[in-house]
Amino acid sequence: GRVEVFHGSEWGTVCDDMAGVEAAMVICRYLGFTTGTPRPGAYFGAGSGKIWLDNLQCQGDEGSLEECYHHIWGENDCDHSEDFGVECSKDGVIALVNGTKIGEGRVEIFHDGEWGTVCDDNFDEHTASVVCRSLGYYDGWARREAYFGSGKGVIWLDGFGCFGTEATLTECQGINFGSNDCSHSEDAGVACFMEGEYEFGVRLADGESDDIGRLEVRHNGEWGTVCDDGFGEQEAEVVCRSLGFR
Structure with missing residues (x-):
């Protein structure tokens, strides 16, 4: 599905700029899965409201998105047509x-x-x-x-x-x-x-x-x-x- 994060008492989306396989892996492992595939370009539909994260860069071994490099919360040059999504797998769970x-x-x-x-x-x-x-x-x-x-x-x-x-x-x-x-x-x-x-x-x-x-x-x-x-x-x-x- 479309990735949404909770920050400042509000749910918002993640821009797909620079977000790739490593970010997908971090997100899916955080949610209890084993692997993840990135789905950029509002693949699961455009969200609404806040876009919380942009220029998300992960190494792949972080425990959560907060540990990855990203712009300041809420600072972005995106629109919801760039909402980042992932497809997680339970293989091996x-x-x-x-x-x-x-x-x-x-x-x-x-x-x-x-x-x-x-x-x-x-x-x-x-x-x-x-x-x-x-x-x-x-x-x-x-x-x-x-x-x-x-x-x-x-x-x-x-x-x-x-x-x-x-x-x-x-x-x-x-x-x-x-x-x-x-x-x-x-x-x-x-x-x-x-x-x-x-x-x-x-x-x-x-x-x-x-x-x-x-x-x-x-x-x-x-x-x-x-x-x-x-x-x-x-x-x-x-x-x-x-x-x-x-």
């Missing part, structure tokens, strides 16, 4: 669906105009961390085997791997949208949390797959192991259920 509270749910990702699920093959705690941090949380736990219910439609991702340091899921290794050998009974989910919310966590380390490995627990911000004294089938069941297995 993640949503959590069907959780019982905010911050948890089945992982769904938007790609090629359609929402789809993520298979739980290789979906481990590193992957859950990437998902949760990309949504503004501190960290998170993986939930497998359609823990939050089965989705429907396309399964977009399967068999990829994350180191845990990536900013978004699409930066992980082996991303190939639409290629999978899964069913929706394997839909992955996450339970995210904020810093300080949980002091205790569980993970399986150094196994050949995400459902096997050395048991490690987090306490007071540090990961450590568990001694096998008295550790039997009942304890294993508790661990596996807490990780989203049956």
Whole structure:
């Protein structure tokens, strides 16, 4: 749509002089999207009233338009036939669906105009961390085997791997949208949390797959192991259920 900004208790438009792809990216990311395409020349129709910004020049990494270079608010040599617009894309945006509270749910990702699920093959705690941090949380736990219910439609991702340091899921290794050998009974989910919310966590380390490995627990911000004294089938069941297995 046509870009409008609120300043001095009044909405106004942005002139398209010098506003390009970088400005579109800043605007779209600010609104929660991932990419943006500029649409100059009142592409979405001419506005009315104030033209607040002119000669807008962004580098592309600013947090908002206010951080970009521009003329003094309200100072311009434009008319509304030059109103700047953008077309934003949600490609790669993640949503959590069907959780019982905010911050948890089945992982769904938007790609090629359609929402789809993520298979739980290789979906481990590193992957859950990437998902949760990309949504503004501190960290998170993986939930497998359609823990939050089965989705429907396309399964977009399967068999990829994350180191845990990536900013978004699409930066992980082996991303190939639409290629999978899964069913929706394997839909992955996450339970995210904020810093300080949980002091205790569980993970399986150094196994050949995400459902096997050395048991490690987090306490007071540090990961450590568990001694096998008295550790039997009942304890294993508790661990596996807490990780989203049956």
